[in-house]
Amino acid sequence: MSARGTPFILDRVLLTLACAGVAAVALGGFVNHAANRLADGVALPLWRAPPGDQALIAGALAAMVAASCLSREKPRALAAIGAAFALFFGCLVASAHFADRLAEGAKPAARTSLGAAFWILIALAALCALNAAQRGRLPFALRVAIGAGFAAGFAALAQAGVFAQLALAREFAVHRAEFMVQLWRHMALVGASVAIALAISIPLTVLALHRAHWRGLLFATLGVVQTIPSIALFGVLIAPLAALAGRFPLLGAWGVGGTGAAPAIIALTLYSLGPLVRIFVTGFNEVSADVKDAARGIGFDGRRLFFAVEFPLALPALISGLRVVAIQAIGLATVAALIGAGGLGVFVFQGIGQYALDLVLLGAIPIILMALAADLVFSAGLSAARGKR
Amino acid sequence: MIELDGVAKFFGPTVAVENVSLNVAAGDFCVLLGPSGCGKSTVLRMVNAMIAPDRGRIVIGGVDIATLDPIKLRRGVGYCIQSVGLFPHWTVERNIAAVPRLLGWSRPRIAARMAEVVAAMQIDKALLPRYPRELSGGQQQRIGVARALAADPDIILMDEPFAALDPISRAALQDEMRRLHEVSGKTFLFVTHDINEALRLATRIVVMNKGRVAQAGTPADILMRPVDEFVRGFLGRDELPLRLLDLVEIRDRIAPLSHRPSTTAIGGNATLRAALNMMLDHHVSRLAVADETGRIVGEIGLADIVAGGAPQ
Ligand SMILES: Nc1ncnc2c1ncn2[C@@H]1O[C@H](COP(=O)(O)OP(=O)(O)O)[C@@H](O)[C@H]1O
């Protein structure tokens, strides 16, 4: 070993990811094949997959290692993203072909679902792309374009029916109509609760900022809500809302009741309120006192001070507050399915009930993607709000 | 121009300002001088109507400011503070133009005035599209002063504007303020705790202690006749006589030419400190004194410097 170590490897993260990929392929099953939806399957490693697909994945991992040797940051980042692309689509195509081959001559009830090695390789591809985007300081528009490239490629393959024999796709095919309904419902629950929380948080923020002695009580109350487990909070709301709907039939006619969307939106709103108010108050308090003093001293009136100085300076904090609660609500809305509010949680809990893991994934994967998309959108807003200051 | 009449301000149990009366004439460079916590900033903020006095009256240009709209008053007065407080989300140019924009000036009028202010404060034009974060402390305060001057106010209030700067930036900005005062004839009310800064800038000094005026007068008055131990101590008891040398010109102490005149000459408008310096430098105890044309008109000896006597 020379004293200079390994001079050719310039991005150790890439090398580590590639090694992890090799280990995953060597040790884990790439797909699981089972006689039917409920039976335990057998794990089949990648080297039982069609040889062309194996070569594709091996090539992608090799490209990752090769990319780590490039000396300039930008080309290395682009090469790493190319490798991530190859790995991602290599895994998708390989698993689909594998499933097609296993389906030949098997009973129609037989299922091929995705194995540990598949998921690890997909995660490695994602990490590889994220790492490259960070280290290469790729501009925001390019990051969005890359994300769109992954999404478009996936959509094209799905449209072409490539995945037809995979268990996840078969669950989707069976639940297609309901999937779209619940997807929208999930977004509606999140959107409604975040919007209501935003509307309520504005007066509460004003109260906390201008009446210091109310702030402690307000934060304490909102803090207590945060500590209640979500299922308990959903449950606690059932009785009073049911009673309310009983007393006032008109409310019941509007859809307010012990179960359904009303308690879910109320609970999600309560969860969003705490972080939102706290971050908003911090954001306004962190606007420099010197800047406010100077602004007042040269003749800004209260309204202009707020709109021209305090609000724009607090805006990044306001956006990060919304980001936190939106992502939190996307996750928590899953639980809303338990009280009949619908949303993607329906598939998760059905799947758990039926011990059908692929049905769980049909709910869980879109939830994760939705959270990532929300993160991306709010990051864009944040960098726009920060500007060049 | 600015009159305070029996002004007092209390913050709960704290007496910030107590029975302060003073009169700043138009064109004065008035420096409020005193230790930290003596109420200087409170006085300045009351003049800018940011705090209402609990007792007494403040009159600007013959009008009691309690009868004015405070927002209008502040837009008509220049205001500049130690921490600068530039708007971090605006370019330097937009920062400077803040008050003219508040006043609703037309674009061409703002542009014309901006050019004047940028030239007067010797601001590098390349800084105009930049953001405050990218500027040094000295550059930021230069912009802060420019912002205070932008709407061409008659009165400029400054609260320890240069206290946080390095000595070189501070000296440069002090020179700028002197020049500005001389050419513009504006009225300055300037707060500092730094005696050297006060002597360098002031035409009038108001020494404050514990919320009260300890002494007010010209720099020479105060240096020569400190009213009490506090003022004497604050001016620097040991260096007081030496500081005085800065304020007196040689022509005020000139003596008739003796029969054996010195061969070393100095201008009559130089200060006594310069004369003493030259004596030490040339190892002599007498200097010939020349007028503006270079003609020898008299002489000055060590005894004349030491003798003392009021400057004019
Ligand atoms: N907003 C305020 N609330 C309470 N006390 C204050 C406030 N502003 C000033 N003070 C007090 O008033 C006194 C004078 O303060 P200040 O005018 O800032 O002094 P200086 O500018 O001379 O250092 C100090 O004791 C200070 O603590």
Ligand SMILES: [Mg+2]
């Ligand atoms: Mg002060």
